[in-house]
Amino acid sequence: MTPLELLRKDGSELFIEAQSIAKKRKSLFATGLQINTICRIHPPCRHCLWFTRERYTPNFRRKVPLDQIVKQAKEAKRQEIDRIYLASGWMGKDLSDDVYEAVIAIKEQVDIDLYGMFGTINQRSLLRLQKAGIDGYRCSLESPNPDLFNYLKPGDSLDNRIETLKSAKEIGLPIWSEFIIGVGENDQDIVNGIEMLKKLEVNTFLFVPFRPVPFIEMEERSGPNPYQMAKVMAAARIFIPDADMFAVYNNMEWGYRAGCNGAFVSTYPNNVTRFREMREMLNESYPGKTG
Numbered sequence: 001m002t003p004l005e006l007l008r009k010d011g012s013e014l015f016i017e018a019q020s021i022a023k024k025r026k027s028l029f030a031t032g033l034q035i036n037t038i039c040r041i042h043p044p045c046r047h048c049l050w051f052t053r054e055r056y057t058p059n060f061r062r063k064v065p066l067d068q069i070v071k072q073a074k075e076a077k078r079q080e081i082d083r084i085y086l087a088s089g090w091m092g093k094d095l096s097d098d099v100y101e102a103v104i105a106i107k108e109q110v111d112i113d114l115y116g117m118f119g120t121i122n123q124r125s126l127l128r129l130q131k132a133g134i135d136g137y138r139c140s141l142e143s144p145n146p147d148l149f150n151y152l153k154p155g156d157s158l159d160n161r162i163e164t165l166k167s168a169k170e171i172g173l174p175i176w177s178e179f180i181i182g183v184g185e186n187d188q189d190i191v192n193g194i195e196m197l198k199k200l201e202v203n204t205f206l207f208v209p210f211r212p213v214p215f216i217e218m219e220e221r222s223g224p225n226p227y228q229m230a231k232v233m234a235a236a237r238i239f240i241p242d243a244d245m246f247a248v249y250n251n252m253e254w255g256y257r258a259g260c261n262g263a264f265v266s267t268y269p270n271n272v273t274r275f276r277e278m279r280e281m282l283n284e285s286y287p288g289k290t291g
């Protein structure tokens with residue numbers, strides 16, 4: 001069946017078929033670790049969650065010390081998380097040495113699947129990551145519609161991202177990609193996106209619901225309809241049965257129903273101290289959106 005035919009099916013029927021595929025796949029848990037929270041992309045992305053986080057986190061834009069990164073990786077392992085993606089803001093197509101140092105340090109000390117997520121990078125960087133011990137590369141395609149991609153990420157291009165994934169695949173790294181749902185795409189865009197993921201032979205994929213959060217340029221927009229989004233996930237699950245499908249931690253109810261076998265897990269504790277800190281941070285900053 002084509003993705004379009006799948007999307008036209010009744011949701012309940014689609015979910016049952018998607019779950020029967022998911023049942024055969026191992027349950028996976030992943031979390032992200034930041035190397036830094038500094039980004040060189042220009043202009044900045046219109047949906048970047050970091051514009052929210054920097055309003056609520058003291059000293060948010062910074063390099064994370066190596067010992068802290070390794071400590072977090074050990075904590076992820078302790079919590080029985082299977083996979084870490086090591087991420088940063090965009091540093092350019094050539095990565096800086098501290099990225100490779102972090103990969104080597106984690107792989108030496110923690111037995112865990114480690115993916116890189118550094119946006120558009122060149123094959124030289126991918127080869128160096130592979131030599132350092134990385135297990136795979138994650139690069140989001142954001143939207144299969146190039147115009148929507150350019151709206152979300154005016155500092156990058158869909159072609160750059162496809163090229164990065166293809167380069168990673170070429171050198172033998174498993175690849176992981178995703179689309180954001182609810183940013184103005186139509187049915188044909190969704191069909192194209194599902195077909196694109198299959199053609200790229202992604203090993204892992206996910207769909208991320210657009211979440212309007214404060215201080216981003218798109219804060220006034222709505223998120224997607226959760227049921228319709230679950231149908232997209234289920235259709236992709238059926239069309240691409242040989243890859244792992246993840247859902248984000250706040251969409252797991254729908255994610256598992258739609259045939260995901262992977263879940264994002266946060267190791268960050270949500271406690272009273274944290275909420276106090278958020279209020280204090282906001283009171284110290286000024287009202288507005290990005291920047």
Ligand code: SF4
Pocket residue numbers: 039040041044045047048049050088089090119
């Ligand atoms: S590349 Fe875009 S989404 Fe990623 S950190 Fe930079 S501004 Fe944010």
